[in-house]
Amino acid sequence: MEDMYQMDRTMSTEQDIKIRANGVQVYYADNQAIKDVDVEIQDKMVTAFIGPSGCGKSTFLRCINRMNDTIDICRVEGDIRIDGEDIYDPRVDPVQLRAKVGMVFQKPNPFPKSIYDNVAYGPKIHGLARNKAELDEIVEKALRRGAIWDEVKDRLHAPGTGLSGGQQQRLCIARAVATEPEVLLMDEPCSALDPIATAQVEELIDELRQNYSVVIVTHSMQQAARVSQRTAFFHLGNLVEFGDTDKIFTNPEDPRTESYISGRIG
């Protein structure tokens, strides 16, 4: 354990910062949901956001791909940079940004289309394939990465809504990786799944880490401990503590973090 910790430590210092957020404030109309959050998310690593309900972790996640833009009353202040580029710069096209920063939602939301079309949706929109053969290849690769290829390869043209909940969620992950994103945001991806499906998705997240920077919001502290290398604890809109997962769970600095992970608050 200690070795792993050390190893992660050295890795994180070596690797460059993928996402850097400075002084982020988010308001819903007059309510401040996020208060002055600074966070640095490293590449090729799983970062978990934990905290009680309504603490702002999902809101912050949705700032990273500007999904909050679709909510009229939501206002974001501060500075979020991906690879040093300010994503709230007026020159940045939020649509293009979302292709680079994929997102997986709390409830599996396959489109009412075939499994194939679900995965091919993003590549088609962004023109990633020149012909049908290439598209087939992209779809297969994405489904393999989503660890669902073997289950669906014989029924690619069956509706995606006909899969089980866990399969649907892996299909959604495959759909998200099909557009070749650099960052994958996951908003409580397992909260609607049973323990077996959860285990499959967690295993998948661990594999995805090799190619992407993954940010996962979760309610389950065990899940955060299992899948993430870095953990951020949010409370009442504040980022209370951010550090290596092992440290947060074994030796938290802030008393609130300790109370939360030991079950006294939240």
Added chain:
Amino acid sequence: MSNVMLVLIVLGLGVIGFVLGRGRAMSAAGGDRRNLHSLPMYYGANVGLNAVVPAMLVLFAWLIVQPMVINSSVSGMIPEAEIAEGSNLSLMMSDVRRVAEGLDLAVGQGAMTEAETRSAGEDLDGLRDNLAGVGVALGSDITDSTFAAAQRYRVLAGTGHLWKTIATITASLIGLAVAYRMTSTTFRARNVVERGILMVLIAAASIAILTTLGIVLSLIFNTVEFFRLYAASDFFFSLSWNPSFSGRGGGSELGILPLLWGTLYISFIALLVAVPIGLFAAIYLSEYASKPVRAFAKPLLELLAGIPTIVYGLFALLTVGPLLVSVFGRDGALGVDWMQGGTAVMTAGLVMGIMLIPFVSSLSDDIINAVPQAMRDGSLGLGATHSETVRQVILPAALPGIVGAILLAASRAIGETMIVVLGAGAAARLSMNPFDAMTTVTAKIVSQLTGDSDFASPEALVAFALGITLFVITLGLNVFALFIVRKYREQYE
């Protein structure tokens, strides 16, 4: 005693029953409602309902059965030989009824005494004048047997009326007494009243269903009658619609195809207008419009649905028709001479399309709104633009529902009458030119029934055959639409 009076008496007994039942329950409980199984009002309602409902059923059944019994008893008195040429038993019976009613009226107004009515058979002409004096005009002369039948009718009706009153009030009293005796602290009045309410709801639902059934049956009987006079194959396959007017008789060509063609052509143009405009309006309202705009624009759009169709018809006749002529007519802007007059398929179709916009837009708007937000998030999260999301995710997801909305609009278009009467003309013809005047099934139903043709002639009865054909078509469309809408509903559950 009139029926209204009888109903009022029964209702009065019901109110008395309510008070009595409530009082008995309270006294049985020693004045403490906590000792009762149900609230005191339930005991009252139980007694009241028992006093009213069975009595009303008796009255209702009596009103249906009595005329049938009297009719069959009296009609035997009219000899076959007396049924005049061109008449039949039911016409004679209506004469009998009119004489009987006239006699009642004359007695009621004091123009005749009861004794005079009995002796009136000796002076039938004088009787006729007497009846005319109280406002009952008779078409044919009163014969002896008609008079005798009328007298018998009066006697039977009078007896029946008396027994009806007695039976109704007895039923009411028995119901009241039985329910009153049942009232005790342990009687579950609440559950009984609950069942009673269920019965009321079922009755309301069955009235709607039975009415539909009745309409269909009346259509079917008259249609069968029509097909006895006119060959069904000619009706369904003849290419011309050319009714001769009654009196000259025969020689009518009553083919439905030209009318059906006109109906479908006009509906098609109407949908061509309504579907794109309505759908785009729905997409704008549900996906792009801000809340204040939506709150303002949606009711405005739905206001279109509130305009009476006759007003649309006037709009077609006075505004759209002349406008189209000035473009497509002989001396029009295009100089093409396609359009002879203001009334045309295009005129009616355009205006009907405007009328249908709110149907399509309002239903589609609801359906698009019902597509889960997760679908939009999923698509936007993949880097799709708003319109890509609408086109590729939301519309396909909402498509079955939208198709349902369009089919409902289509069945509305097929059944539309006033706009066609005023906007499309009255000539039944098979033509491809949308600037020709044509007519529809509904418009012809109106003109066939509002003329002065004999009701028993095929020229009038054809209206029922047209009606039922139309009914079958729109019913089919509605069933299909419901089927599709239902299928759509299952998708997200």
